[in-house]
Amino acid sequence: MAVERSEPVPEDIEARLSARGIVLPAAASPAANYVPWVTSLGHVFIAGQAPIVDGRYPWTGRVGADVSLVDAQHAARVCGLNLLAQVHAAIDGDWERLVRCVRLCGYVSGAPGFFDFPKVVDGCSDLMVEALGDAGRHARSAIGAAGLRFDVPVIVDAVFEVR
């Protein structure tokens, strides 16, 4: 199991994405003194990605009040698509350079009494494995945030290993 995890079988990611109808968005650029990703010593650190689609925020508010669990899972999946778009840019579009998804941290804005933070972030985790196979299995934390930018229900950041 240790071997499996540290040396996941390389996959034809592009073919996987096509076969599953997964279309990556353009990698978004933040307009501040930070960058969407930094490559450092074999890891790509990716800035927190919001559920933004074509420059718009389809979901706003708190999960369990303004946003349903199913919609929040969809939003987390969109965060994951945006993470994949960023890592794709970081490796200059060459999926052969991707080793694995190492870690996700999902921050969820929930209504009082909502505790299903992991189920929300599953939307992102499931996408990683759907898109990357075993190389998509990652360590993860899912946390309740008091609020998130633009009142989005979920933000996810990530660390990937690359070669």
Place this chain on the structure above:
Amino acid sequence: MAVERSEPVPEDIEARLSARGIVLPAAASPAANYVPWVTSLGHVFIAGQAPIVDGRYPWTGRVGADVSLVDAQHAARVCGLNLLAQVHAAIDGDWERLVRCVRLCGYVSGAPGFFDFPKVVDGCSDLMVEALGDAGRHARSAIGAAGLRFDVPVIVDAVFEVR
């Protein structure tokens, strides 16, 4: 001091644990598309660990209202035991492979007006040094979460260095 930190004296961890009566639980397996730990380029990234004991959650609610500070510190210690169980699994039970605990992030669910987040996470930090000696000293953040899964009062994730 820099040398001490980057090359902590190796310790007989198993003997330390026995001498202090620290018994590690079985490493828990999450049932989703993520894994409890990933080894990547010499670091083990461990998923957020809750204060779960034998599959049960002895503490629920917010620190300062439903859970006392002392109980929350005990809960954070249990998070630490679960982190140690995971890293122990990641190094195939061979403590010689452990270099050090690098970083902890503790998320605490506190009642309004509760601000002693660091004191709660001390329960986990103290365990690391008790169990690992100087190799247990780590960088840390302690944050107030709006909520955590199963309404637990604290979750801690970690990065360890291994060889």
Place this chain on the structure above:
Amino acid sequence: MAVERSEPVPEDIEARLSARGIVLPAAASPAANYVPWVTSLGHVFIAGQAPIVDGRYPWTGRVGADVSLVDAQHAARVCGLNLLAQVHAAIDGDWERLVRCVRLCGYVSGAPGFFDFPKVVDGCSDLMVEALGDAGRHARSAIGAAGLRFDVPVIVDAVFEVR
């Protein structure tokens, strides 16, 4: 762009700081079983830094209620000064050893209805680029916390790459 990011042009950091009138505080020491920073495999992991000035907390309370956005940005800048003081200690005062700021995570305590978490953390991000030039550009997450120690409005932790 990938090259720029992975090999930022070295800068005379000391001269930059002087020219901009940036004075680093003494690196603060936490009084618990954790340390302000850990160097591990070429990365320095720094503990969450609060907006503390000469041992005092000039700003307390929630952004958007007790603390204005402008004051919170200033507080985030102070977090950044404290991060730089810690990395400066970690590299024994030799800025030549600094490769870059890799990642920041900013936790912001906001009033209900406050969502400008990124604008607050910009106070820290802007300082990084002001102090370090291109080597200061980093990946980042900005999160709403339910509360922070001593009721401070913002805490920022960081990963730097060093040689």
